[in-house]
Amino acid sequence: MKTLLFSCPIFTTHNITHKAPAVKLDFSSQLGFSCFSKNIKTSSNYFKLRVLGNNFEEDGYSTFEDEEKDDCLFGAEKDTVAELQLIPQSGDFEVGNSHGDILADKLEASVNDESIEERLTELTYNIVFVTSEASPYSKTGGLGDVCGSLPIALAARGHRVMVVSPRYLHGDPSDKKFAGAINLDCGTKVHCFGGIQEVDFFHEYRAGVDWVFVDHPSYHRPGNPYGDMYGAFGDNQFRFTLLCQAACEAPLVLPLGGFTYGEKCLFLANDWHAGLVPVLLAAKYRPNGVYKDARSIIVIHNLAHQGVEPAATYRNLGLPLEWYGALEWVFPTWARTHALDTGQAVNILKGAIVTADRILTVSQGYSWEITTPEGGYGLNELLSSRKFVVNGITNGIDVTEWDSSSDEHIASHYSINDLSGKIECKIALQKELGLPVLPDCPMVGFIGRLDYQKGIDILLSATPDLLQEDVQFIMLGSGEKQYEEWMRATEASFSDQFRGWVGFNVPISHRITAGCDILLMPSRFEPCGLNQLYAMRYGTIPVVHGTGGLRDTVKTFNPFSEEGNEGTGWAFSPLTKESMLDALRVAIRIYKEHKTSWEGLMRRGMERDCSWDNAAVQYEQVFEWAFMDPPYVT
Numbered sequence: 001m002k003t004l005l006f007s008c009p010i011f012t013t014h015n016i017t018h019k020a021p022a023v024k025l026d027f028s029s030q031l032g033f034s035c036f037s038k039n040i041k042t043s044s045n046y047f048k049l050r051v052l053g054n055n056f057e058e059d060g061y062s063t064f065e066d067e068e069k070d071d072c073l074f075g076a077e078k079d080t081v082a083e084l085q086l087i088p089q090s091g092d093f094e095v096g097n098s099h100g101d102i103l104a105d106k107l108e109a110s111v112n113d114e115s116i117e118e119r120l121t122e123l124t125y126n127i128v129f130v131t132s133e134a135s136p137y138s139k140t141g142g143l144g145d146v147c148g149s150l151p152i153a154l155a156a157r158g159h160r161v162m163v164v165s166p167r168y169l170h171g172d173p174s175d176k177k178f179a180g181a182i183n184l185d186c187g188t189k190v191h192c193f194g195g196i197q198e199v200d201f202f203h204e205y206r207a208g209v210d211w212v213f214v215d216h217p218s219y220h221r222p223g224n225p226y227g228d229m230y231g232a233f234g235d236n237q238f239r240f241t242l243l244c245q246a247a248c249e250a251p252l253v254l255p256l257g258g259f260t261y262g263e264k265c266l267f268l269a270n271d272w273h274a275g276l277v278p279v280l281l282a283a284k285y286r287p288n289g290v291y292k293d294a295r296s297i298i299v300i301h302n303l304a305h306q307g308v309e310p311a312a313t314y315r316n317l318g319l320p321l322e323w324y325g326a327l328e329w330v331f332p333t334w335a336r337t338h339a340l341d342t343g344q345a346v347n348i349l350k351g352a353i354v355t356a357d358r359i360l361t362v363s364q365g366y367s368w369e370i371t372t373p374e375g376g377y378g379l380n381e382l383l384s385s386r387k388f389v390v391n392g393i394t395n396g397i398d399v400t401e402w403d404s405s406s407d408e409h410i411a412s413h414y415s416i417n418d419l420s421g422k423i424e425c426k427i428a429l430q431k432e433l434g435l436p437v438l439p440d441c442p443m444v445g446f447i448g449r450l451d452y453q454k455g456i457d458i459l460l461s462a463t464p465d466l467l468q469e470d471v472q473f474i475m476l477g478s479g480e481k482q483y484e485e486w487m488r489a490t491e492a493s494f495s496d497q498f499r500g501w502v503g504f505n506v507p508i509s510h511r512i513t514a515g516c517d518i519l520l521m522p523s524r525f526e527p528c529g530l531n532q533l534y535a536m537r538y539g540t541i542p543v544v545h546g547t548g549g550l551r552d553t554v555k556t557f558n559p560f561s562e563e564g565n566e567g568t569g570w571a572f573s574p575l576t577k578e579s580m581l582d583a584l585r586v587a588i589r590i591y592k593e594h595k596t597s598w599e600g601l602m603r604r605g606m607e608r609d610c611s612w613d614n615a616a617v618q619y620e621q622v623f624e625w626a627f628m629d630p631p632y633v634t
């Protein structure tokens, strides 16, 4: 059985594997096409795909049968999929065992019905995640969630996966999370910041993944991974340079399970903290003949944070001087602080975008937004220039941690087959927070960082109006002091309706997600967003600003749709107090007056497949593309 890899300049695709006699193409997928199989082997074969005509089937799938033909036509009347050809090159086409009947069955099934086993890839990689946080060891937000669960999903699919992150010790009970990690006695020395820095590596093998923790005294201090009550740490550039330098050494020096990962590995560098990894491969290792077969992908979870520091700090990074241009960043005049400020800086995320083999974001919508002036944070033109290697893959979630039928944090368990426990969760939450116990009162929740990104200013201005309604409103979050103070003051003024929990508390976040009826996310921008996914899985209806990943994942409820009721929540736009309140009022009214519709909303959300399995298949496709091309910077 051969793999028929699909490469196309216009589309991003999944694997297309040819199991005779037909291939399924899914035009409804966000990625354009998605086809599946487990019969995958590497090959340099390419298919071209031509889509002509208008015999596109109503259910969104089109098939073709071509075994003998080398030019297969099938069609869909869809602007964007014209004039591609699917043509196996001679000698490259091979039909395996007779799977025709299986495939015929599959044609009836939807993408989500494919069993994981059938999608397991035979192409496996040595994958090295580099990240500043990985749950449960460290987490301040969604990055920790993703880097704590995607590696496990990829390992379960047969890849060898290592996650490299710092060994933070805060001198509090959270330090226990690292108790299972042992010192490998394989410390290494890295050259940066004007000297030799010694780091140690700790290791824990858990859930099929090598969790590697870089140890250095600069990771041992109170606070969180990035700062403390006085603000961000002043030496974060140093701390994350160490992380990147150490992560580049890890596959070469750590004999995990007896063997190193070796040079042919794939680095997944997450956000700016890991952004030096692709730069180091290009500037330090490859010129010395190391990592010539490795590839790197920069995964952008949030473009707003880029790791920008004064230009003079470039010398500290351990990079050759001639590579300065890769990180060079000049602030526009209006952003300079004084008349003599030349705006010269280094931007680590920019360096990663310039040198990585591929660029990934955490939703399709966001992958487009970052190429626009509004969403590009100054990097839009650079990202546009590399748009052929930019893809967006919507995050999955850890469906074991977030499972209302077994969640250890919530008062009562429930599932799509028996929703009765949800009201128990609501009552328990009202009791826990000292709110009047009113099972029928719609309860709105918010969980997240209290900052500009999350639209907290809109929320703040709308709250007095919202509390005119018969609702209870609960907020959990920490961040800017002014908003924390506002939460406390609002709780004092509306003690029967409002609770503001200041802090970071995972068990409470589960209880709010389970107990509330509505989850509010007025994010100004949202690369993906995880809370709306958790909410839907818990039968809690998201009301979100239609941006980025929120727009991709929340479908606005339409009671008048031709197919009958559809939608999983409300995605309002524009981001104004008025449009948010309108959406909330509609949601509250449906909750109170149309119980059947509300239950339909709950069920559709709970039925959504938001596991990592779908996303992992898409990641694998991007991995294949990364290795199909030579390194971007050799």
Ligand SMILES: Nc1ncnc2c1ncn2[C@@H]1O[C@H](COP(=O)(O)OP(=O)(O)O[C@H]2O[C@H](CO)[C@@H](O)[C@H](O)[C@H]2O)[C@@H](O)[C@H]1O
Pocket: 140, 141, 142, 143, 145, 146, 301, 302, 362, 395, 447, 448, 449, 476, 477, 478, 503, 504, 505, 506, 509, 526, 527, 528, 529, 530, 531, 549
């Ligand atoms: N006070 C608190 N107590 C307990 N838990 C709290 C909390 N505040 C937040 N959380 C938790 O932190 C996570 C936040 O994840 P998000 O994806 O919503 O946002 P974040 O902006 O951090 O992530 C960035 O990266 C992720 C991952 O790619 C993208 O989804 C997102 O759009 C992007 O901004 C959730 O698990 C949430 O429950």
